[in-house]
Amino acid sequence: MRLLTSSPFASYRWVRLSSLVVLLAIWQVAATAMTSETFIADEYARSRNAVYFPSPVVVAEAIWKSATTSSGLTRNVIEVLGFSITTHDLVFNIYQTLYRATVAFVIAMVLGSAIGMALGRVKGLNRFFDGWVLLGLNMPALVVGILSYIWLGLNDTALVVAVVINKIPLVAVTTREGAAAVQPELLHVARAFRLSRWQTLRRVFLPQLYPYFMVAARNGIALIWKIVLVYELLGRSNGVGFMLANSFSTLDVDQLLAYAFSFIGVVMLIESFIVRPLERRATRWRM
Amino acid sequence: MNALDVDIRRKVFSSPTLDFVALSQLKFTVPRGQFCCIVGPSGSGKTTFLNIVSGLDGDYEGEVRIAGHAPGTGPRLGYMFQSPRLMPWLTVEKNVALVATHRAIAQGMPRKLLEQVGLVASVDAYPNRLSGGMQRRVALARAFVNEPPLLLLDEPFISLDAPVANKLRDLLLDQWRARGATIVFVTHDLREAIQLGDRVLFMSASPGRVVLDLPVPLDRPREWEGRSIDEFRAQLLTEHPALLAGLEQSRLAEGEAVRAVKAGAA
Numbered sequence: 001m002r003l004l005t006s007s008p009f010a011s012y013r014w015v016r017l018s019s020l021v022v023l024l025a026i027w028q029v030a031a032t033a034m035t036s037e038t039f040i041a042d043e044y045a046r047s048r049n050a051v052y053f054p055s056p057v058v059v060a061e062a063i064w065k066s067a068t069t070s071s072g073l074t075r076n077v078i079e080v081l082g083f084s085i086t087t088h089d090l091v092f093n094i095y096q097t098l099y100r101a102t103v104a105f106v107i108a109m110v111l112g113s114a115i116g117m118a119l120g121r122v123k124g125l126n127r128f129f130d131g132w133v134l135l136g137l138n139m140p141a142l143v144v145g146i147l148s149y150i151w152l153g154l155n156d157t158a159l160v161v162a163v164v165i166n167k168i169p170l171v172a173v174t175t176r177e178g179a180a181a182v183q184p185e186l187l188h189v190a191r192a193f194r195l196s197r198w199q200t201l202r203r204v205f206l207p208q209l210y211p212y213f214m215v216a217a218r219n220g221i222a223l224i225w226k227i228v229l230v231y232e233l234l235g236r237s238n239g240v241g242f243m244l245a246n247s248f249s250t251l252d253v254d255q256l257l258a259y260a261f262s263f264i265g266v267v268m269l270i271e272s273f274i275v276r277p278l279e280r281r282a283t284r285w286r287m
Numbered sequence: 288m289n290a291l292d293v294d295i296r297r298k299v300f301s302s303p304t305l306d307f308v309a310l311s312q313l314k315f316t317v318p319r320g321q322f323c324c325i326v327g328p329s330g331s332g333k334t335t336f337l338n339i340v341s342g343l344d345g346d347y348e349g350e351v352r353i354a355g356h357a358p359g360t361g362p363r364l365g366y367m368f369q370s371p372r373l374m375p376w377l378t379v380e381k382n383v384a385l386v387a388t389h390r391a392i393a394q395g396m397p398r399k400l401l402e403q404v405g406l407v408a409s410v411d412a413y414p415n416r417l418s419g420g421m422q423r424r425v426a427l428a429r430a431f432v433n434e435p436p437l438l439l440l441d442e443p444f445i446s447l448d449a450p451v452a453n454k455l456r457d458l459l460l461d462q463w464r465a466r467g468a469t470i471v472f473v474t475h476d477l478r479e480a481i482q483l484g485d486r487v488l489f490m491s492a493s494p495g496r497v498v499l500d501l502p503v504p505l506d507r508p509r510e511w512e513g514r515s516i517d518e519f520r521a522q523l524l525t526e527h528p529a530l531l532a533g534l535e536q537s538r539l540a541e542g543e544a545v546r547a548v549k550a551g552a553a
Contacts, residue, residue, distance in 0.1 A: 185368070186372060188368075189366075189374075189386075191343055192341045192342070192343055193366065193429075194363050195386065203385055207377075285375055285377075285415070
């Protein structure tokens with residue numbers, strides 16, 4: 001699980017950057033071609049404007065518009081620690097989605113890790129609950145979401161509960177694998193030198209699980225934000241998922257892509273400024 | 288009071304198909320400050336014995352007392368395993384500090400010991416950056432960090448080049464002398480036992496018990512490759528030819544013992 005964190009190639013960043021530029025250029029050309037007169041040769045299609053594919057410039061404009069105006073679709077007031085901050089569409093909805101995803105992520109990681117460690121260390125438990133975990137892994141996310149909304153109402157609690165239930169089996173399976181792979185030799189060292197339980201847990205047991213926690217966290221982030229969007233689309237009246245649903249019902253492709261790319265950007269920022277530095281710290285000793 | 292009193296009547300490993308008697312009538316004492324080597328063929332229960340003394344294994348018939356305390360109580364022991372067994376995610380110094388008592392930390396023992404084993408330049412390195420010999424030096428510093436009254440070593444210098452192993456033996460003897468510890472050193476290498484010990488206990492193949500208790504009359508410091516060691520060893524093997532046979536045929540004997548018990552159980 002060695003990571004390409006510090007690349008020895010100074011040109012590495014440039015490769016990434018130029019690949020991004022090439023992608024944008026292809027997009028721009030394709031968008032222009034597909035909406036041009038020559039491409040839409042079919043008279044019927046042209047009249048319906050059947051294919052509408054906005055160029056990156058148009059999407060950038062749409063992002064700017066959402067970031068600076070309020071359409072009135074959502075309330076656009078962020079409440080943090082008793083303060084109310086009035087914002088516009090884009091910031092408010094991304095904030096809502098991130099907030100839900102973060103709460104669900106933390107709860108799922110804590111519960112899933114605890115369950116996974118118990119299953120990995122206690123054979124009897126694992127034998128008994130293995131079927132449950134399998135059931136959980138294969139339960140469609142949509143089913144959990146719909147049931148949660150039916151039983152708990154159309155609110156954030158129902159959304160978070162549904163995400164957590166979706167995510168726990170995945171975290172548990174990963175940490176279970178880690179807990180089962182813990183080396184008894186090192187635990188013997190802890191016992192022979194009579195370390196306290198707390199020291200044994202913190203300094204000997206958990207460090208062996210860090211790589212597994214990191215895998216669970218990574219997969220968790222990738223999965224959770226997608227599930228949150230679906231659940232927002234299903235039963236919430238704000239958040240990125242809700243705005244995507246709104247774009248669908250009004251066939252507003254500009255807005256759809258504006259939200260999609262903004263959110264991708266935020267997720268990538270989280271990845272490179274929070275997840276990767278943490279990962280680097282946890283695996284420093286392998287270098 | 289003796290540093291170690293051992294009276295293990297029986298130690299059995301039970302499984303549904305067979306009961307394996309690892310130790311039987313293992314009885315001896317080690318006075319304070321002695322360097323006691325235990326030699327025996329592999330499978331004679333040497334590691335099992337150390338696990339009992341260190342409190343890792345409490346399931347045995349008999350009694351073991353470390354300076355009058357039951358295993359796992361009383362003062363902390365030092366333990367050096369066959370492999371270094373360092374925590375790869377902790378730096379060298381943190382590995383040693385991990386097992387140190389508050390008192391040892393307050394006295395700066397981790398750093399002091401790392402200096403004495405010549406690792407002061409590597410205190411902030413991670414173990415997988417170190418050679419096998421250096422990792423064992425860390426393990427040696429860790430074993431001594433609490434100035435334990437009793438130190439257990441389980442073939443700690445196995446699979447090392449002779450010069451590296453000899454350097455480590457010197458360091459071990461330095462620490463032993465400086466700290467006045469009692470040492471129980473387990474090995475299957477008769478030569479090493481004679482090089483190091485005040486006394487050598489010979490264990491039989493399983494079930495392990497003491498078959499010969501022999502003082503080593505050689506003066507210290509001893510030359511690692513010196514003639515006196517070889518002569519003493521040769522003399523020993525002519526007087527007790529069964530010993531070498533026991534050591535060399537250990538693997539065979541172990542396999543037979545297991546099969547015999549299995550057949551009996553069936």
